[in-house]
Amino acid sequence: MQRIGVFVCWCGSNIAATVDVDAVAQAVKTEPGVAFSTNYQYMCSEGGQAIIRNAIAEHKLTGIVVCACSPRMHEATFRKTAATAGLNPYMVEIANIREQCSWIHKDREKATVKAIILSRAAVAKLNLDSPLTAGETPVTKRALVIGGGIAGIQTALDIADAGYEVDIVEKTPTIGGKMAMLDKTFPTLDCSACILTPKMVDAAAHEKITLYTYSEVEKVSGFVGNFTVDIRKRARSVDADRCTGCGDCMEKCPSKKSKSEFNQGLSNRSAIYIPFAQAIPNVPVIDREACIKFQTGKCGVCQKICSAKAVDYEQQDEIMTRRYGAIVAATGFKTINLGRFEEFQYAQSPDVITSLEFERLCNAAGPTKGKVMRLSNHETPKTVVFVQCVGSRSTVECGKTYCSKICCMYTAKHAMLLKEKYPETEVYVFYIDVRTPGKGFDEFYRRAAEEYGVRYVKGMVGKVAEENGRLRVQASDLIADKQLVIEADMVVLAAAIEPDPSARNLATLLTASMDTNDFFTEAHPKLRPVESPTAGVYLSGVCQGPKDIPDTVSQAGAAAAKVIGLLAKDKLVGNPCVAGCNEPLCNGCSACELVCPYGAITYEEKTVMDHGVREQRRVASVNEALCQGCGACTVTCPSGAMDLKGFTNLQIMAEVDAICR
Amino acid sequence: MRVDEKTLAEDIVRMSGTNVKKCMKCGKCSATCPSFEDMDVHPHSFVTMAEEGDVAGLLKSKSLWKCLSCFACVERCPRGVEPAHLIEAVRFFALSPQGLNKMKPDVVPIFLQNLEEKGAEVPQQLLTSAFRKYSK
């Protein structure tokens, strides 16, 4: 049996004016478990708290009910008060007789009756309270960033600068990601490589950052502060420690017919290759599928000519197990497959290209050395049509329902770059809407139209057809209500972007949830946009949703700040109001596991004593460090094995009973 | 008899099975339409008019009979609005006062005979389309 003290607050006149506080204190005296009750002007004041502390000592109270303002206001205060008097802080219940009583009722009698009922409910609940202690777990002071694009690099740099160890895992042979492929960036038109490559170098050189390129995350276990991750370091076939990056091997490699991933397949590369000149690490990798040595056993040229003796055909994949306190997903994006949009002839005509391909054509280090040319005949195009929203904002199966966010701006950029290089070119941009929310964005777009004479046409392209070596573009001009037919030399499609396909598997490994488009979901769409619902897992860059470089960098910094906040703690103190499994009652059905948004519930085979029978059973187990205490599992559990501490089934029913009495 | 044009418009939209509210005014339907030049009201406007309940406008438009039912707009529409189905529904209402069973198979030859006189008035593809629909 509890010994409960009830403390009714006047809150000056806020409560006392409408509620007869003394009557409340008297009425609850006869409630089961109540050993003491009183009222006072301001319970939250030092004087009020002293009354509580003294009463706890004097009446040997095991719990207190404070009838006062909303628990959202002073629950924490009174928990501290209880704790200083030696009570468990969770043996405190608040009856909200201000916001939910005195402030909304005018009739003193009715308000008093209601206050008594609310106080009784709190007493009834407290009778079933038990002391709760928050669990503590240590924090491994090391972070893992998955993905080495601008998002991952920035997050890693920010974390490392705060003094914590960071590992970057990148699945391609180099960091840099999509930003490395860009020519210029909007809205300033500065060179992408000029701003990215120093950051790549910084990341590689940072003493706190370790790069694992050509590597993938294979297994994740553990929970916030204590993840254990297996990383597969794929065999490069080149010893990174020995390689000097001289490039002789690539030059001599006889297999030169592979498509360059970096150049979007617009040029070829050798089987042993470095993706691009500024790649980091500047160590080649052998594409074993394309390598003659690996395919036929005959060749070995690269090994023979390598003066550093770095080429190693025997190299094997390596699995490393590392421990981390936090994980950041920065897996980025790719452009969608346009093969199914037959109306644009992308798969059929070499002169219909994606914007990312156009980006490579513009780039001085690209396959055409920066010369924009028709891929069919290597001539400079005279009329170029840009089509926006290709696959974006589309409900058809091969499209995406969302706005890809970056296309309006890069299309304006491309139109300008083209006009800059070839002022005589006729440039059309077909748009549904031009969306330019961002600093200097609308000005940038207007410059394209006003200063560069790019023809913006409101309407969609309906059909592209190859005719006499040119492209017949049929489109509508909705403003003029006309159908246009343009003889173009090149069509550039602003393809929708989608999350990198590797994210899906990663989400499963991290038990992080995804939306229907495979973007990672955030813990709260407004208030926790860089955290995933899984504690200790953070989101950076486009893997969370389409965004441009400035947004990505800001989010990367935000994710880093969250990681730093976590790693700065020595121990994590959990919320003690977590779910718990009553093992003898558990059926092992997995229903709770399915509704847990935090992946906090796992199942294990355990020996359970059930009424003297000992047996091995599959039972649920709650990881208290991950559980946030929502209670979804408790209602899903048919046998009532799952219950939520602080809000148990019996407690809520006791409140119901007390209210309805 | 229907007096309320708004209800009529709603009925037409419902019958067509389309959701005109999904239209984001991209104009791809008009861009792709092979009969665009022959039309006074273009496919995207057709959708807008249906949305606004302008049934009279739809019924008296030339476009109503110029649409080939080629379904290019249905195929290309990124939002699944399907303007051609809307046009079909309006046609149904235009024809329905002419008899309960709308167009009977035996009237089709009359259309064909008139073809020479009327020339481009009745596109052949429309008749093919009609055959497909009414030859049950």
Added chain:
Amino acid sequence: MLLKLSLDKTGGLFTEMARDRTLYLPVKRGGQADFAPWTPEAEVCLDYLNTARSIKDFFLPQTENIAAFKREGKKITITPTHEEPSPFVVFGARACDVRSLDVLDRVFLSDPVDTFYKAQRENGVIVSMACAEPEETCFCNAFGIDAAEPRGDVVTWIAGNFLYWEAKTPAGEALTGKLETLMSEADSSDLKEIEEQGKAARAAFKELPLGKLSLEGWSGDDLLGKFTSPLWEKMSKSCLGCGTCTYVCPTCQCYDIQDFDTGHGIARFRCWDSCMYSDFTLMAHGNPRKSQLERFRQRFMHKLVYYPANNDGMYSCVGCGRCVAKCPISMNIAKVIKALGGNANA
């Protein structure tokens, strides 16, 4: 004295019987017959063979209030809440059900007397009805019950178009006194018809699938041998552990006393319990009967061994066949009697 009444006049009889007391009789509910209070609208069915539930309901109801506890401050007041008994008649009880009261009496009327049960017994008049033909699942003859000649305060027969009525006890006489004007005296030809019908019925019982069931192997010898028989394990395997057999059984008498927190105090009541349930005999230390095997064995050992051992050899089964008809998986006492009864039923 044997009285008779044309079957189409029974309405008047029921009206009269129900005038100053509750009359329970078989009515149609949910596609089967069950005892329920008579009302002019009730669909009385006298041609039923077996009701779904037994007449136990009126003497040991499924739930009955005992007392209420109220707490005010440190004071607790206790108020008895058991309903005052009032007179009632059960009309149409079959021979097996009438016998079941003997079984219950020995439990509840022996010291210490169960006052609730006693009060119900004292207030109830049993008007039994002879069986003119058996139900497929009947085996009351195995327990020496004559279905054609039931006991009761009043015994009735239905033959031809008449209901025959004979008072057997003072209570039955008293009831008959009020009804005599409705009935006329039967003659010897009526008696003969009843006798013939009875003979045919007795013969029919013997021809039933369970008509030759013998309890010879259940004389109470070799208690340990029965208890430890490996057959229990085999037989109990298919048992679902529901309480159907115990709740439809006219002789199952186990109950539980429970407290219900009404929010204003405690309502104490008793309710049927079933030895088939996993929480039956649950105690603070755990449950001595951990498995369905043990619960299953208990039920039949009690009916066929323990009870007779304490009650002059009287089995606490009356062969009404309800459990046979109702068990979801067709396990029943007849199978147990045969399987563990040695060669008697071979």
Added chain:
Amino acid sequence: MPINAESGEFKPMIVAFCCNWCSYAGADLAGSSRLSYPADVKIIRVPCSCRVNPLFMLRAFQRGADGVIMCGCHPGDCHYTSGNYFARRRMALLFSMLEYLGIEKGRVRVEWVSAAEGQKFAITMNQFAETVAALGECKRLEDLRCQP
């Protein structure tokens, strides 16, 4: 709750389950904005609408409640991301079942109330109390033993 002997006025008993993060805060806002609603409404704080077991609702009726309402964060805004989605399915099925059993509709309700919607909270409670008052005492789900 019984009919007031003096006035003959029926005062319904209403239980409101409110999630801690949105609706309870919304109720607080209604309070601090002094927006009144009937004193018949008593709030029980739960961490999330997904903590509300249909059993609790039945329990309330058993104990004499005439109406039960559950409030949670708007879909998409759940503090725990998905709790209210599960709650919504559970309640949709429960409500449909109660109606199927012949319990008057209007005795149960779900409303999504954000922390900013103090006004909505008050309006909702006023409306709900009115609906329940019009329905009168809940006879079809009462437990006679629990009457005072």
Added chain:
Amino acid sequence: MPAVKEIQEKMRARAGELLRDGGVSMALGWKRGEFCHDPEPAFFESEAELDNFVYDGFSSPLLSKYLIETIRKDKQKGEGKGSKFLVFLKPCDSYGLNLLLKEHRVERERVYAVGVGCPGMLDVDKIRAAGVKNMRSFDETETEVTIHASSGDKTLARRDILLEKCLVCKGPEFAVQDEVLAPGLPSFEGGDRFAGVTELESMSPEERFSFWRNELSRCIRCNACRNACPVCSCNKCVFDNPQSGVQAKSNADSFEENMFHIVRAFHVAGRCSDCGECSRVCPQKIPLHLLNRKFIKDINAFYGAFQAGADAEARAPLTNYEFGDVEPGAVVKRGGGA
């Protein structure tokens, strides 16, 4: 199409084979009872025991739930580790097994599931209602059943004496099986299983209330519905657990009658495969399937067609959600489900 007797012999032979040398240590089937219409679930451990094996129009009791206890006991014994248990499944029984597998109540590798075609199970009460007294034996085909009884011989159309659950048969497909004997049965089409629910929905609330009062007031809380149900497999039911706060051994009043059945139906909502066992076993003939089917009908209408137990992977509707799910208020407004 083989006659039912032939299927029985096939099953007996196959069970014998598997017990002899198929790595199966026990076969769950049915054995002859005291009458011709009451086969009992049976556990055959040797070929010799199979003499009593029976499969006919009355082999309705579902067997898969017994696997929980069978495997548990086998584990406790600690011997025979890894031994398999053969279970015979009629097509509709297979859904129940799938649910047990999905909820980890039974391990797939411990089960050898043999699907058997089902001609439709018979309702002895319907046979009696047709005027048959004291059934002695019967002959059955897919379409007709000839009954030999003390009241004389009688031939009835099979359709007229099927159990309610068989009138709305889910068809001859097996949701899970290792092998199938006599596939293709039943060959008839099931009817609209929601007809009963729809009819109730069309009544006024008052009519519905009195309908359910009349039905549920007959409940004696024998728990047969719960204990026969393949998904009501909790180690300890909340209604049996004194710590749950809702324990109740009997229906003390109308509220508890409602409560038990609402909560039971809710606990199996989205998990109920509509096997019909609850209604079949109810000694008081309460149409419990009308509660479960209401949930199934609503789930289908609100969240898309769902057949519990059709596979062992799909998320149950109540452990799933969509952003655009129907609002509870809209459900009530539309008036009695969809």
